[in-house]
Amino acid sequence: MHGMEYDTLIPQDREPIGKDPFTFHCHPDVPCFLKCCRDVHLPLYPYDILLLKKQLGITSGEVIERYTELTEGSHPYFPGLRLKLFDDTARSCPFLSGDGCTVYVNRPTSCRTYPLERGLECTGKGGDIKVHHFLTHHPYCKGHFESRTYTLKQWERDQNLHQCNLMNDLWAELDAFFATNPWVGEGQAGPYQRLAFMAVYNIDDFRSYTQQHHIIEQFKLPKDERRRIQKDDESLLQFSFKWLESILGGRKRLLKK
Ligand code: SF4
Ligand code: SF4
Numbered sequence: 001m002h003g004m005e006y007d008t009l010i011p012q013d014r015e016p017i018g019k020d021p022f023t024f025h026c027h028p029d030v031p032c033f034l035k036c037c038r039d040v041h042l043p044l045y046p047y048d049i050l051l052l053k054k055q056l057g058i059t060s061g062e063v064i065e066r067y068t069e070l071t072e073g074s075h076p077y078f079p080g081l082r083l084k085l086f087d088d089t090a091r092s093c094p095f096l097s098g099d100g101c102t103v104y105v106n107r108p109t110s111c112r113t114y115p116l117e118r119g120l121e122c123t124g125k126g127g128d129i130k131v132h133h134f135l136t137h138h139p140y141c142k143g144h145f146e147s148r149t150y151t152l153k154q155w156e157r158d159q160n161l162h163q164c165n166l167m168n169d170l171w172a173e174l175d176a177f178f179a180t181n182p183w184v185g186e187g188q189a190g191p192y193q194r195l196a197f198m199a200v201y202n203i204d205d206f207r208s209y210t211q212q213h214h215i216i217e218q219f220k221l222p223k224d225e226r227r228r229i230q231k232d233d234e235s236l237l238q239f240s241f242k243w244l245e246s247i248l249g250g251r252k253r254l255l256k257k
Contacts, residue, residue: 014117014135015134015137016134017133017135017152020151021151022151023146023147024135024143024149024155025147027146028100030143031142034100036138037095037101040085040093041071042082042111043080044080044081045109045168045171046201047109048109048164049202049203050234051103051106051108052103052108055106056103060233064081067084069081069082069084073175073178074175077180077181078179079197109164112160113159114136115137115141116136118168119134120172122172122173122176129176163234167238170241173241174244183248203237206240207233207236210236216229216230219254219257220255242254
């Protein structure tokens with residue numbers, strides 16, 4: 001979102017929320033239980049791929065191959081990923097069982113955030129991002145008629161959203177940079193765009209790539225950060241965001257040796 005009036009950004013069926021509590025409770029006894037896990041458009045962000053990889057004990061490439069499909073991104077210059085639903089009449093989420101979500105602990109961000117949605121407004125000042133929250137109302141969702149209330153902060157704590165939001169905000173900054181079309185000259189799906197796709201979504205391949213090309217060693221990094229990057233995917237993903245922006249002509253937040 002760039003330089004638009006805030007009011008024009010609010011879709012019609014969504015209500016902006018601030019500090020006041022909203023009414024919602026989802027539990028196995030609601031008549032609509034698990035209805036929202038079928039026939040759903042569920043975007044998957046780079047950090048969601050890490051969560052699913054961890055939960056399923058498979059590689060990021062396998063997560064992408066088995067459970068995702070390409071979709072439109074937030075702008076025309078970089079594709080997004082979404083969950084690939086079962087190809088049956090119910091179009092169920094592949095992680096849905098009769099008892100509920102089989103990846104609950106590491107479920108994707110959108111599943112945790114619902115019934116809220118986060119809208120990120122890029123203010124254009126050094127990549128700063130302003131966050132807006134909306135309450136969605138889907139006619140089938142009966143959770144809005146329950147008696148429990150939450151504030152935004154309580155909901156985020158309850159759904160363990162802190163780390164997802166942090167990682168997704170970093171991704172949104174990079175994606176806002178991608179919206180400036182840094183691929184000019186190579187067009188869509190050119191070598192840099194394919195490299196970027198791998199670096200943001202396929203962390204295992206990106207790890208092999210950094211080792212093969214000695215990428216991490218080329219930058220001045222504090223020892224503990226270097227160690228974290230070498231051992232955990234989350235730190236490597238944060239590195240990948242900074243590295244891509246830097247090699248594609250954006251902010252230089254990594255210092256070359
Ligand atoms: S209350 Fe809403 S979120 Fe919960 S199961 Fe029903 S449709 Fe899904
Ligand atoms: S990942 Fe879990 S919560 Fe999300 S749609 Fe699938 S079954 Fe539902």
